[in-house]
Amino acid sequence: MQLDAESLTESESSLSIAVLVSVGRHPLTGRPRRADQDARALEMAFSVAGAAPALLHAGPCDDPSEDALRCYLGMGGGTDLDSLIVLEQTADADIIPALADELTALGPQLVLCGTRAETGESSGMLPYLLAERLGWPIITGVAEIESIHEGVVVALQALPRGQRRRLSVRLPAIATADSAAPAPRASAYGPAMRGALTFSNTGSADDEARQDWLVSPARKRPKRLKIITATSARERFKAAAAKSQGGGGKVLKDLSPEAAAEAIQALLKEEGVLR
Amino acid sequence: MHNDNDSLPRRDPRWEWIARNRLHPLHEEALAGPATVRLNAHVWQGPNGLTRRDPHQVGFIAASGLKRIDRTGAQGATELNPPGGRKAATADARQFVTIDDPAFIVAVVPDLPGGRLSSHDRDLFGLARQLADADPDRPGAVLAVVFDELREDGFADAGADRLLHHVERASASRPATAYAAETRLGVLADVERELSPRHWLLPDSATGGAELGRRLAARLGERPAIQVWQIENNDTGLRCTGRGAAGATDISRALPRLVLALPECAEPVARTRHEARPLSLSLSEGLAYMPGRIQNLGAVAVDPAQVALSEAEFILSAGRGVRDWEGFHKAAAALGATEGASRVAVDDGFMERDRQVGASGTWVSARVYIAVGISGAIQHLQGIQSCDKVVSINLDPDCDIIKRADLAVIGDAAEILTALVALQQRESKSHAA
Ligand SMILES: Cc1cc2nc3c(=O)[nH]c(=O)nc-3n(C[C@H](O)[C@H](O)[C@H](O)COP(=O)(O)OP(=O)(O)OC[C@H]3O[C@@H](n4cnc5c(N)ncnc54)[C@H](O)[C@@H]3O)c2cc1C
Numbered sequence: 089m090q091l092d093a094e095s096l097t098e099s100e101s102s103l104s105i106a107v108l109v110s111v112g113r114h115p116l117t118g119r120p121r122r123a124d125q126d127a128r129a130l131e132m133a134f135s136v137a138g139a140a141p142a143l144l145h146a147g148p149c150d151d152p153s154e155d156a157l158r159c160y161l162g163m164g165g166g167t168d169l170d171s172l173i174v175l176e177q178t179a180d181a182d183i184i185p186a187l188a189d190e191l192t193a194l195g196p197q198l199v200l201c202g203t204r205a206e207t208g209e210s211s212g213m214l215p216y217l218l219a220e221r222l223g224w225p226i227i228t229g230v231a232e233i234e235s236i237h238e239g240v241v242v243a244l245q246a247l248p249r250g251q252r253r254r255l256s257v258r259l260p261a262i263a264t265a266d267s268a269a270p271a272p273r274a275s276a277y278g279p280a281m282r283g284a285l286t287f288s289n290t291g292s293a294d295d296e297a298r299q300d301w302l303v304s305p306a307r308k309r310p311k312r313l314k315i316i317t318a319t320s321a322r323e324r325f326k327a328a329a330a331k332s333q334g335g336g337g338k339v340l341k342d343l344s345p346e347a348a349a350e351a352i353q354a355l356l357k358e359e360g361v362l363r
Numbered sequence: 364m365h366n367d368n369d370s371l372p373r374r375d376p377r378w379e380w381i382a383r384n385r386l387h388p389l390h391e392e393a394l395a396g397p398a399t400v401r402l403n404a405h406v407w408q409g410p411n412g413l414t415r416r417d418p419h420q421v422g423f424i425a426a427s428g429l430k431r432i433d434r435t436g437a438q439g440a441t442e443l444n445p446p447g448g449r450k451a452a453t454a455d456a457r458q459f460v461t462i463d464d465p466a467f468i469v470a471v472v473p474d475l476p477g478g479r480l481s482s483h484d485r486d487l488f489g490l491a492r493q494l495a496d497a498d499p500d501r502p503g504a505v506l507a508v509v510f511d512e513l514r515e516d517g518f519a520d521a522g523a524d525r526l527l528h529h530v531e532r533a534s535a536s537r538p539a540t541a542y543a544a545e546t547r548l549g550v551l552a553d554v555e556r557e558l559s560p561r562h563w564l565l566p567d568s569a570t571g572g573a574e575l576g577r578r579l580a581a582r583l584g585e586r587p588a589i590q591v592w593q594i595e596n597n598d599t600g601l602r603c604t605g606r607g608a609a610g611a612t613d614i615s616r617a618l619p620r621l622v623l624a625l626p627e628c629a630e631p632v633a634r635t636r637h638e639a640r641p642l643s644l645s646l647s648e649g650l651a652y653m654p655g656r657i658q659n660l661g662a663v664a665v666d667p668a669q670v671a672l673s674e675a676e677f678i679l680s681a682g683r684g685v686r687d688w689e690g691f692h693k694a695a696a697a698l699g700a701t702e703g704a705s706r707v708a709v710d711d712g713f714m715e716r717d718r719q720v721g722a723s724g725t726w727v728s729a730r731v732y733i734a735v736g737i738s739g740a741i742q743h744l745q746g747i748q749s750c751d752k753v754v755s756i757n758l759d760p761d762c763d764i765i766k767r768a769d770l771a772v773i774g775d776a777a778e779i780l781t782a783l784v785a786l787q788q789r790e791s792k793s794h795a796a
Contacts, residue, residue: 113608206609211589212573216581225545225656228574244663248569250670254660255542261656297586302615306606309592312627319456337753339771341760348772349782352733352754355770359752360477361677361731362698362787 103236105133105141106194108187108201108214109160109172111153115206120152122159125202127272129265130160133200134167134273136233142194143172146183154285162280163273171284181292184214188221189290198241199262203229209298219262227257229266379408457636462495462524465504469495470560471523472551473507474570478514480521482626483566488522489629490594490622491564495524497596503561506642508554510547519639522632526639527554542657544571548578555583557644560620567591567623576623587621592628594618667701672718672725675701678750680720682743683707684736684757687777691735694780697787703727705737721746736776739764756780 107130112123133141143160147153161172175186191199204212219226231246234254241261245253246268257263340351356362381393409415422432469491473484488505495503507523511531518526529550531541554560563579566572567590580587590606601618606625667675679695680703681688695702704714706721720727722742732750737743739755739762747753747767755768756776765771772779 113611115609115611118611204609209589209607209614210609211577211587211607213577213580213587213589216577220581226578227657229569242660248674249676250665250674252663252665254663256658256660258656300616303607304613304615306611306613309627312630337765337768337771339760339765339768339773341773343772343774345774345778345782346786348756348774348779349786351770351772352756352779352783353786355752355754356677356698356731359731361700 103136103139103198104194104196105136105139105198105200106144106191106196107133107141107160108199109143109145109157110147110202110205110207111145111156112206120156122156122272122275123202123206124272125204125265125267125269127160127163128267128269129200129202130163131272132230132233132263132265132269134163135270136198136236139198141167141169141200142196143169144175144187144190144194145172146175146187146190147177147181148179149174149176149285149287157285158280158283159275161283162275162277164283165276165279170279170282171286173286173288175288175290177290177292178294180295180298182295183292184217184221185293186290187214188218190288191218191222197239197259197261198236199224199260201262201264203264203266215262215264222260222262224260224262225257226262226264227255228264229268230263231266231268232270233263383408383410383412457634459637460524460635461638462502462504465495465524466498466501467495467503467561468506468525468558469503469562469564470506470508470554470558471564472572472575473509474566474568474572475509475513475515476570478512480515480517481566481568481570482631483568483572485521485631486626486628487564487566487624489631490624491562492522492632492635493594493629494562494564494601497601505637506554506558506560507639508551510543510550519637520632522635522637523639524637525642527642527644540658540660542659544575544578545657547575548582551575551579552582553644562618563621565621565623567625573623576621580621583621585621586619587623588614588616588619589623591622591624594622594628667699668695670701672701672703672720672727675703675727676730677701678703678720678727678729678731679733679735680704680737681708681714681735682737683711684738684776685713687780688713690777690780690784694784697784700733701729703732705734705740705743734764734768735780737764738762739767 107126109126109130110123112121112126113119114121130141130143133139145157149157157172157174161169164170173190175183175190177183177186199218201215204210205214215226215228227243227245229246230243231252232244234242234244239259240256241259241263242254242256243263245255246266247253340348343351353362378393381387381389384390387393406414406416418432422430425431471487471491473487474481475484488507491505495505504524505522506525506527507518508527508529510529513528531543531546565576565579567576576587588603588605591603592606593604595602599617602615603618603622604613604615606612607614667677672678677698677700679691679698679700681691682705685691685708692702702714702718703720704718706719706724708714709716709719709724719725720743722745724746726746726749728749730751731754732747732752733754733756735756737755737757738759744763744767752770753764753768755764755771756779757764757771757773758775760773
């Protein structure tokens with residue numbers, strides 16, 4: 089996206105945004121990749137005129153995950169995003185303290201991140217814990233940032249069924265990007281390779297609670313059976329032999345179109361789908 | 364011997380045995396004896412103890428003039444079960460459970476989308492009952508914490524022993540635009556302080572539970588178990604299993620205090636009824652609430668045509684029976700419905716490919732699905748399996764969609780859609796006036 093120079097000067101000259109990014113996992117191949125929601129969060133940061141996003145990653149950084157992290161830098165072509173801060177942590181460290189310290193040092197006004205990680209516990213707790221720790225408000229599942237004006241963000245929150253809710257929040261704040269946010273731009277190889285990873289060595293606090301967890305590949309969940317609370321053999325037989333659907337529907341024949349329309353409208357009203 | 368107050372047919376095995384035993388001194392008496400020996404005229408106990416039926420006395424004359432015996436039990440039911448007999452027993456066999464002095468509390472915060480319990484909420488109550496009733500000697504109580512306007516009174520059936528209904532009123536410290544998740548968090552924190560429940564259960568759902576639960580976890584400083592789909596009680600204590608790594612792994616761990624559970628985490632309560640006794644807490648109004656840092660500026664009108672088909676809640680879908688495409692699009696706009704199509708309508712080029720519903724298109728989960736001129740081929744029906752209400756407009760009263768439809772209107776699609784649009788416009792005009 090081309091940054092509009094005019095909006096740069098007239099709006100808040102530099103709104104500092106920090107985008108927290110993680111290493112994702114491709115759902116089919118299992119390879120490391122840029123995490124989808126984190127990439128959407130970065131795309132959202134680009135959509136804010138006059139913003140200078142800083143990229144921040146906390147976690148272990150080996151070769152495959154470095155490639156994945158560089159994908160975020162590859163999205164920065166044409167903007168002045170050219171570096172990513174890596175807080176090196178062990179694989180099972182609690183990254184909240186390190187992140188909170190770094191954010192306090194950086195002092196961004198807005199922190200953007202995905203709603204849930206694609207690896208590890210992926211509890212989605214990180215933004216809430218950061219918010220609690222920093223004492224900032226948090227809005228979740230953001231689909232679009234509409235405006236940032238005089239320290240107030242107005243954003244659209246994605247709700248199920250494609251619905252949206254408008255929220256406003258006072259900066260500094262944390263916002264998490266929903267999967268309904270605009271798709272991230274493709275990552276270009278050149279800027280990805282040119283960008284710099286800035287390593288910052290912080291102590292890592294071990295996450296002890298995780299030690300006695302058992303982690304295994306996801307089992308298929310048992311399908312719920314129809315619950316039959318029959319008391320006699322005949323009822324049980326009838327329930328088992330009954331067709332799962334069908335019957336019970338109302339069939340209206342030989343109606344005038346107006347009467348038919350009224351019948352349909354009555355059902356729509358009863359279901360509350362008419363506005 | 365036979366209790367007249369008892370409407371159930373009772374058998375007396377001793378008298379039956381005597382009636383079968385010709386050498387028994389009381390044999391004659393038993394044969395003449397009470398009606399319980401012979402259940403009724405068509406069915407009796409044969410000499411070998413087998414049930415005997417008189418085929419001449421059962422059955423009915425069918426339309427063909429032949430005598431038919433219906434062995435499914437539908438016809439014979441009145442003969443075998445005297446009227447008002449067994450029916451009485453099936454009225455409400457659920458046990459009514461009251462827990463006056465609970466050993467602990469399991470708090471459930473259901474989502475209540477639209478003010479009603481969802482099936483996810485009911486599963487959650489089932490899970491809560493599992494935890495509360497684990498030790499029959501020291502039962503816990505299930506507390507439902509609910510907010511705002513309710514359109515539900517089934518908390519007793521769902522399995523709640525106590526009900527805390529908090530209505531949020533706008534006040535000086537809390538404007539009407541306060542963000543629900545933050546104000547509710549204040550109430551939950553109060554509940555935690557006053558009652559300190561042993562467990563908190565919330566649905567891990569996009570309709571609110573996921574966010575509220577995580578906010579609560581951060582506030583209480585508890586590490587929650589998320590995406591939980593199973594809780595077991597084994598020798599190491601209660602353990603739970605939940606999805607990790609965006610659904611790729613299962614994480615099994617000791618059950619924490621706060622649990623965010625997936626749908627179908629447990630069976631809903633079916634065999635018992637509970638009290639749902641209203642509970643009032645003196646909540647520290649204003650104190651626990653954060654100042655309104657987040658403002659809710661209200662729902663945004665979304666263009667139904669832009670909503671993804673799989674997410675849409677109201678779909679108007681067109682098949683080969685639609686001729687008047689302009690009228691169809693007008694109807695969709697007037698009703699505010701998202702447009703869908705059968706494969707034929709897409710193949711013929713009248714609709715975009717991304718609008719196709721069915722096995723090779725999109726699986727939809729609308730609350731209301733209107734099929735206009737769609738015959739209901741199996742590939743199409745598969746795609747609308749999880750729709751709540753299906754309405755069909757079709758000329759053919761025998762096609763397959765009629766069997767699936769909750770409301771089927773037989774008639775010409777174009778005429779009915781035109782009438783529907785006219786009706787809708789008249790109504791909006793009278794609203795405006
Ligand atoms: C591998 C495979 C995959 C498929 N996948 C899909 C899929 O994903 N989705 C899908 O939809 N189909 C799919 N199909 C096609 C499917 O089998 C049917 O052919 C198709 O669904 C029929 O579409 P229809 O109901 O619109 O047309 P028809 O079956 O021709 O039905 C037209 C209906 O309109 C009624 N009608 C006619 N005129 C009027 C009128 N004036 N007013 C009211 N009603 C009228 C008729 O009575 C009839 O019931 C698939 C088929 C195959 C083989």
